[in-house]
Amino acid sequence: MKLQLATWPDIRDYLETCDAILIPIGSTEQHGPTGLVGTDAICPEHIAGGMAEQGVLVAPTLSIGMAQHHLAFPGSITLRPTTLMAVIRDVVTSLASQGFRRFLFFNGHGGNIATVQAAFADIYADASLAGGESGLVLELFNWFMGPRMGEISKELFGDAEGWHATPSEISLTWDAYPNAQRQATLEPKRAPKGPIRDAHDYRQRFADGRIGSEPDLASAETGARLYQAGLEDAMEVWRKLLEN
Amino acid sequence: MKLQLATWPDIRDYLETCDAILIPIGSTEQHGPTGLVGTDAICPEHIAGGMAEQGVLVAPTLSIGMAQHHLAFPGSITLRPTTLMAVIRDVVTSLASQGFRRFLFFNGHGGNIATVQAAFADIYADASLAGGESGLVLELFNWFMGPRMGEISKELFGDAEGWHATPSEISLTWDAYPNAQRQATLEPKRAPKGPIRDAHDYRQRFADGRIGSEPDLASAETGARLYQAGLEDAMEVWRKLLEN
C-alpha cells in the first residue's frame, strides 16, 4: 500500500496489525553523461513499488538527499546534513505520534548514509537524554548493498561497477523508465577513482561525474533482473524488521 | 522536461537559454474519509507533468509539507515550519549555485503558504543583510487559486467546495489515479467550518478530517476538466515569470 494513495482510515486500520513503514530516500544529483539526475530516488522508489504490492506500507520518497559534492554539475540539489536530519526527525516524529514504531529507510544514495545514521542517533538521543525510552526501531537499508543485488553486479560488471553512475543503478532506472535510456561515448571508458570532498574538488577529479564506473554496460534487461533481486533483498530485510 | 529524468548535460544546455525552474510542493496528510493522503502532492505533480511536456523544467515534488494540524489522523506527516524553510533554502541555494535565478514553487497545500513565504524572506534576507543583491525571483503559485480553476469550482460546487478535502482536489487526483476513486457515506454531508489550531483541536472540530466540503461531488470527468484548466492557469503564470 502506498501511503499517498491511501486514505486515513486505511492507515488507521493498518496500524491495528502493523507499526512498521518503509520510507524510500534518494538524491537528486548528476549521474554521469548518461545517468538520470533522479537515479538515486528512482531506484528505491521502483523497488518499493513492488513492495507496496506485497502489502508493505510505503511512504512518499524523500527525493532530495545529501549531495553537496555533486553541486558543480547542473541539476544537482543537496540538503545540508543538518536539514536532512531535521526532515528525518520530523517524518519519524509525525508517524510515531500515531503509533508507528518501526521505520525502514530504504536508501539509494551512499552520500546519505552518514547523515541518516546521525539523524537516527539524534532522534534516539531525545529519549536517552531524558532518561526515557523511545520504543523506536530506526533502520537503514541500501538497496545496492543487498546480497542478491551484489551477486548480479559482481557477475556482470565486476570492477566496472565502480562507485557512482554504476551500470547497476543505471540499468535499474531503465527498468523503471524504459524511455529514459541514453547513450554517450564515455571517455575514458572506466572513470577514475578518488576521495570525495567539496563540489569544486569533485568536478576537478571526476570530469564527467562518474567514479570508477562503466555505465555503458547498463541494459534494461539487466535492470529487470536487478529489480527482482532488489525486491527479494528488500523484502527479506522488511520481514526481519517485522519479526523483531 | 523532468529534472529527475534528465542528465546533467541536459540541464547544462537548458541553462544556456533559461534560468527558471518549477518546483511542485505538496503535503502528505489526511483528506477526509475518501481523499488520498497524497492529494496535495499529487495535484501539483499531475499538472506539472503536463507542463514538463511543454518544456518547463520540473524538479521532483516536495511531497511533505507543513501539516501539523492533521497529525491526529493516521498517515499524516508534517515538517516543522523551520524544517520546511531549511529545505526550501537548500533547494534554492543549490540550484542558484548553478545559475538558476527564477523559482516557481507550485503548491498544492494551503498550510504551506505562510511557511513558503517566510522561507523566501529568509533567503532574500541573506543578500539584504549583507547589503548585497541576490538576483533571485522566488514565486509561489497555488494551483487551486488559478482563475480557470476557480471558475469551474464555483460553477460545479459553489459553497460545497469547502476548504479541505474539496471536491475539486479529489476530482483532480482521480484524473491522475483513476483507480484510486473511493466512496463513503459522509456524515454530515457538508463538513463543518472553523479555525485551525493544533492537531488535537482539529480532530475535535473536524471529526472525519474534512472542512466545509462535500467531496462526494467529485468525479474523474471533472478531474479531467480541472486538469486542463489548471495546466492553462499554471502555464500562464510560468510564461509571466519568463517575461519578467
Added chain:
Amino acid sequence: MKLQLATWPDIRDYLETCDAILIPIGSTEQHGPTGLVGTDAICPEHIAGGMAEQGVLVAPTLSIGMAQHHLAFPGSITLRPTTLMAVIRDVVTSLASQGFRRFLFFNGHGGNIATVQAAFADIYADASLAGGESGLVLELFNWFMGPRMGEISKELFGDAEGWHATPSEISLTWDAYPNAQRQATLEPKRAPKGPIRDAHDYRQRFADGRIGSEPDLASAETGARLYQAGLEDAMEVWRKLLEN
C-alpha cells in the same frame, strides 16, 4: 491594563478571570520620505493604548519585525523570519507557563503576516508532534484590515491608499505623535507598484520607499477618525476571542 505598568500581583489577579492577552507587533522600517520609521509599531501600539483603557491586558510592543526588503533604506531593521519565530515562541511559552491560553497578536506590518503564522504553526506543532494538546488559541489581527478601517480608507483615499507608506497609516501616526507630521514633494505623486523581493531589488523598484501610495493625503484629523475605527475593529476581535 498595560503589562509593563502592572505589578505581578495585578497579573495574578487578572488571570483569575481571563487568560487572554494582546501583543502589539510592528516593524522598524522606512515609510517613504515623510512616514516615520516606527509607523508599523506606532499604529498598533496607539490603538492598543485605547484597548488597555478598556481593560484589555496589553503586552509591550514587539517593535522590530520582518522587514528584510526595506534594509536598503537607512534606519530599517529586520529580524530574520526564524528569529521572529523564536521570539514569538518564547513570548507565548513564557505566558502559557503562567496560565495564559489566548493570544491576540495585533499587527501593523504586512511583512510580518507569513512569519507570524509560521510561528503559530511551529508552536502548535510541539503539541501535535507529541500527540498532545496545547490548549492554545493563537490569533493574528492586522489593524489595517479591520472593516471600519477599510471603509474610511476606501472613502477617503481609494486607490491612493496603496500598499506601503499609505495615507491611512501615516494619518494614524500623526494622531499618536502630532509633532511628527512631515511634508515633502512626492515624485511621482502616486508611487509605483510591483513585487517584493530582496532589499536591493526593492530600492531599484521603489526609489523613495513607497509602494502605490499617496501619503500626502494624510492628515491628523483623518488619523483621529481612523483611531476610533481601529479601536472599534480591534475591540470587536478581542471580544470574539474572549467568547471563544
Added chain:
Amino acid sequence: MKLQLATWPDIRDYLETCDAILIPIGSTEQHGPTGLVGTDAICPEHIAGGMAEQGVLVAPTLSIGMAQHHLAFPGSITLRPTTLMAVIRDVVTSLASQGFRRFLFFNGHGGNIATVQAAFADIYADASLAGGESGLVLELFNWFMGPRMGEISKELFGDAEGWHATPSEISLTWDAYPNAQRQATLEPKRAPKGPIRDAHDYRQRFADGRIGSEPDLASAETGARLYQAGLEDAMEVWRKLLEN
C-alpha cells in the same frame, strides 16, 4: 533623535556624520509587590529619551530580555538566551548593512548581561572565523552601574538597595510614570539574598520576588535625581564611544 520618529532621509543624513546608535534593552519581569513589570525596559528608555533630545540616535527599546528565573511570577516573559542573541545579531547586522559601526546597548537588566556579551562575541566571531575584519564596536552599558548613579544609591539606600526590585530602579520608573506609584506592606522589610537558578527555585527563595532590597524607600523625587545622574553617566559613555 528617536529612530521610530525619524524618516529614512533623516537617518541617511545622520549617517553622513555619525555611525553610532544607542539601543535600549530591558526586560519584562516581576519587580516585587510594588515594582512595575516593565521596570527594566522603562529605566533605560526613560534616560534614552533625554539622550535623544541631546542628539543621540535612539533605537526602539528591546523590551523583552532574558528573564527565565522570573517566570514563576505572572506577567514575566523571557527570551531564551539563544533567541536574544539572534535578535541582537539581526539588529546589529541590519544597521551595519547601512553603515552603522558603533552600537551602544543601554541595558536595564542584570540578567541580560551575559547573553548580550555572548551575542557580541557571536557577531565578532563571523569576521574572526573568516579571517576578516568586522569594523564593529559593540558595547554594553548598564544604567545602574554608572558612577553618579552609584553614588546616589549608596548615599540614600546603602545595603537596602539590594539586587532586584531596588529602590533606585523603582524610583526611576516613578519619575517616568508618576501615576504608577504603588505601595504595599513588604514582609520582610528587607528581602532575602541568594543564588539565581530556575524559576521554581527562585520563587521558593524569594517569595515576593525581591532580592535583598527595600523598595519602599523609593520616591519620585529620588527618581528625578537618579534620572539626571543616569543621563549624565550615559552621555559620558556615549561621548567616549564617539571619540573612539
Added chain:
Amino acid sequence: MKLQLATWPDIRDYLETCDAILIPIGSTEQHGPTGLVGTDAICPEHIAGGMAEQGVLVAPTLSIGMAQHHLAFPGSITLRPTTLMAVIRDVVTSLASQGFRRFLFFNGHGGNIATVQAAFADIYADASLAGGESGLVLELFNWFMGPRMGEISKELFGDAEGWHATPSEISLTWDAYPNAQRQATLEPKRAPKGPIRDAHDYRQRFADGRIGSEPDLASAETGARLYQAGLEDAMEVWRKLLEN
C-alpha cells in the same frame, strides 16, 4: 608537537612548511565492568602522543563524542550529533582561518563515525553551495581499523574482540595508564551482540555494557604491542595525507 604545549610563534613557524593537523576525538562512556569511561579518548590520545614526538602537530583531544546509547550507564556523556557537528565545524573553521588545510580526525569511537562524516559534508557544503572552493581536506582515521592493529586483534582475540569494551582497546588504555587495570568476573564470559538503538534499549540488551567482547583477555603487554602497531598505522595515514 602538542598544540597545547606550543606557543603561537611555534605554530606560525610550523605553518610555513605544513598545513596539516591531527585532532584526536574520542568519547566519554561506559566500557563494561572493567573498562575505563575514558577509553575511547585515551586510546587515540595515547597514540597521538607518540605521533607528536615524531613531529605531528596534535590538537587537544575532543574527549566527548556521540554516545547517546550509553547514557543509561552512569558516567556516560554524549554530545548530540548536531552539537558535535558544530564543534567540528568551529575547530576546522578556526584553524582554516590561519592557513590549515588538511585535518586528520583520529578517532577512538565507532559511534562518532557517522556524525564526523556528516560534519565534514556540512563544512564542504558551505563552499559547494556558494559555487566556490574550500581547499580543505578532511579525513577520519579510526585507530582500531588500522591494518597492523587488526592483525594483532585477530591473532590474539579472534571473535572475542567483539564490538564494545574490546580486549584491544582495554589493553591499550592499560599501556597508557598502568594503574588503571581492573578485573571483574564477567558473566557471561562473552557479551551478547545486537543492534544499537536508544539508551534504554541498549541497557536491556547489554546488561553490563559490553557488546560481543571478552575484555578479560586484555593485558598491559598486549597494550604495549598495540600501541606500536597503532602508531605505525596512524603515521602511515598521516604521511599519505602529507603527500596528498
Added chain:
Amino acid sequence: MKLQLATWPDIRDYLETCDAILIPIGSTEQHGPTGLVGTDAICPEHIAGGMAEQGVLVAPTLSIGMAQHHLAFPGSITLRPTTLMAVIRDVVTSLASQGFRRFLFFNGHGGNIATVQAAFADIYADASLAGGESGLVLELFNWFMGPRMGEISKELFGDAEGWHATPSEISLTWDAYPNAQRQATLEPKRAPKGPIRDAHDYRQRFADGRIGSEPDLASAETGARLYQAGLEDAMEVWRKLLEN
C-alpha cells in the same frame, strides 16, 4: 576520582552518596610569545587533578572555549558561543539523566564566562518555560578569581599581572609542565591594555598577544605556590557546593 579513569560501576556507587561533579573548562588560544596555547585548559585541569585526589569527581576537561578574539594568532581555536552553549547543555543533560544535580564548571578563561552563564540560563529555561523544576545547581568558578590566588598575584605581580598571558597563569602551567618553560624578550615589557573586539582588531591592539601583563615574571616556584592556593580556593568552593 577522574571520570575518565573510572568504570561505570564506580560512578554508580559514587552517585549513591554524592550528586556533584566538577567540570574543568578552558580554552585553546595564544598566550603571548612565551605562554602555552593550552594555558587556560591546563590551569584548571592541573588543579582539578589535585581535587580528584581528594575525592572530587572530575570530568574530562572541555579544552576548547570561546576565544574568537584570539583567532588572528595561529593555533587559537574557538567554539562559537552558541556551540559552547550546546556542549554545556549536552554535558549537563547527559549527567542529569543519571542523577547528577550539582555541577561546578571550573574555568580557566575569562572569555568563557558570559557564554557559560548564558548556557546555564538556557538550561534552567527549559524547566522555567515548562512551569517545572529542574532541580539543578549550575555554578561557575574561575580559578584565577579565588581569594588565596588573588593574594599571591597581588603580592608578587601587582599591576604586572595584567589580563592575558599573566605571570600567574604562566607560572601555574610551568608547575604542571616544567619542561614547557619558555623565555623571550618582551617588547614592550608591559603589554598594552584595551577593549576586546574581533580577532583583527585584537591583533592590531595587542601585537604579541598579551594584554597588560609581564609574563617574564613567571616562575615554576610561583607556580607551585599558586597550585596550592588554587587547590584550597577550589576545594572551598566545592565544599560549599556540597553543603548546599
